[in-house]
Amino acid sequence: MKVELLNPFLDATTSVFRTMLSCELSRGQPTLKRNHSPEYEVSGLIGLTGKCQGMVVISLGRDTAIKAAEILLDERPDSLNKDVIDAVGELANMIAGAAKAQLVQFELSVGLPSVICGKNHSIGFPSNSTPILLPFDSEIGPVCVEVGFAENVPEN
Amino acid sequence: MKVELLNPFLDATTSVFRTMLSCELSRGQPTLKRNHSPEYEVSGLIGLTGKCQGMVVISLGRDTAIKAAEILLDERPDSLNKDVIDAVGELANMIAGAAKAQLVQFELSVGLPSVICGKNHSIGFPSNSTPILLPFDSEIGPVCVEVGFAENVPEN
Numbered sequence: 100m101k102v103e104l105l106n107p108f109l110d111a112t113t114s115v116f117r118t119m120l121s122c123e124l125s126r127g128q129p130t131l132k133r134n135h136s137p138e139y140e141v142s143g144l145i146g147l148t149g150k151c152q153g154m155v156v157i158s159l160g161r162d163t164a165i166k167a168a169e170i171l172l173d174e175r176p177d178s179l180n181k182d183v184i185d186a187v188g189e190l191a192n193m194i195a196g197a198a199k200a201q202l203v204q205f206e207l208s209v210g211l212p213s214v215i216c217g218k219n220h221s222i223g224f225p226s227n228s229t230p231i232l233l234p235f236d237s238e239i240g241p242v243c244v245e246v247g248f249a250e251n252v253p254e255n
Numbered sequence: 256m257k258v259e260l261l262n263p264f265l266d267a268t269t270s271v272f273r274t275m276l277s278c279e280l281s282r283g284q285p286t287l288k289r290n291h292s293p294e295y296e297v298s299g300l301i302g303l304t305g306k307c308q309g310m311v312v313i314s315l316g317r318d319t320a321i322k323a324a325e326i327l328l329d330e331r332p333d334s335l336n337k338d339v340i341d342a343v344g345e346l347a348n349m350i351a352g353a354a355k356a357q358l359v360q361f362e363l364s365v366g367l368p369s370v371i372c373g374k375n376h377s378i379g380f381p382s383n384s385t386p387i388l389l390p391f392d393s394e395i396g397p398v399c400v401e402v403g404f405a406e407n408v409p410e411n
Binding site for chain 1: 300301302303304305308309310312337340341344345364365366367368369370371372373374375376377378379380381382384403404405
């Protein structure tokens with residue numbers, strides 16, 4: 100995947116966590132995702148379409164997801180409930196929206212988020228994409244963002 | 256969710272299974288999805304964006320997913336491997352593409368599919384959408400399609 104597609108998602112994630120959650124992320128090393136082994140219990144997915152097609156996934160542990168919802172809502176959810184699902188979907192939405200703003204040349208639109216919960220879920224991307232894994236650490240726990248775009252990305 | 260958005264997905268699912276898998280689906284009753292309890296072990300997700308934002312999910316059991324891949328590839332995968340993930344992603348892609356063709360007024364683009372595997376995964380949609388569950392039965396097993404669109408769907 101092209102670096103020009105990757106950096107906006109690194110910046111967007113850092114920026115969304117800073118502004119929406121008052122939480123500083125420290126970046127780990129981006130890596131190619133070589134398998135689809137589970138990462139964390141909660142994943143927010145959102146599609147991007149335009150001159151290229153992509154999917155962004157933000158994955159967090161259960162406690163991190165609940166903590167993020169607590170900060171966003173100013174009230175602690177007592178379980179992995181609808182409020183947490185909405186909060187994780189909204190984080191995915193904001194990250195995709197912030198990245199899109201840096202990728203105007205691809206004329207991207209952001210889809211509807213969905214949120215996967217499950218202790219051993221894995222997320223696979225199609226063979227024609229090479230998803231990149233962006234690991235982050237923070238005071239509320241580790242966070243992982245995966246970005247995959249179809250290979251037929253046009254030159255611009 | 257508007258019926259005009261729903262019927263194209265019913266038709267698209269039936270049509271894709273008939274033409275790609277030579278498999279006749281029998282339709283169950285569409286219902287509002289009232290919780291996010293797990294349906295089946297494998298789910299293919301794909302986003303749709305344009306004048307409205309949506310997500311389509313096709314869920315199948317492990318054996319049904321492997322059987323679908325076998326029909327598509329003319330070779331039986333020995334496990335829930337990359338071939339099965341590609342096949343389920345491609346089914347999601349074809350269903351979204353066929354539905355999009357019937358929804359030209361929304362100028363939809365189809366995103367990159369992703370495929371969730373996990374015995375107890377659940378898929379939640381944001382509160383501003385009311386996903387509809389479309390259950391089907393077939394000779395290769397039950398199949399469920401969920402369609403959610405954000406509520407701010409424009410009049411056309």
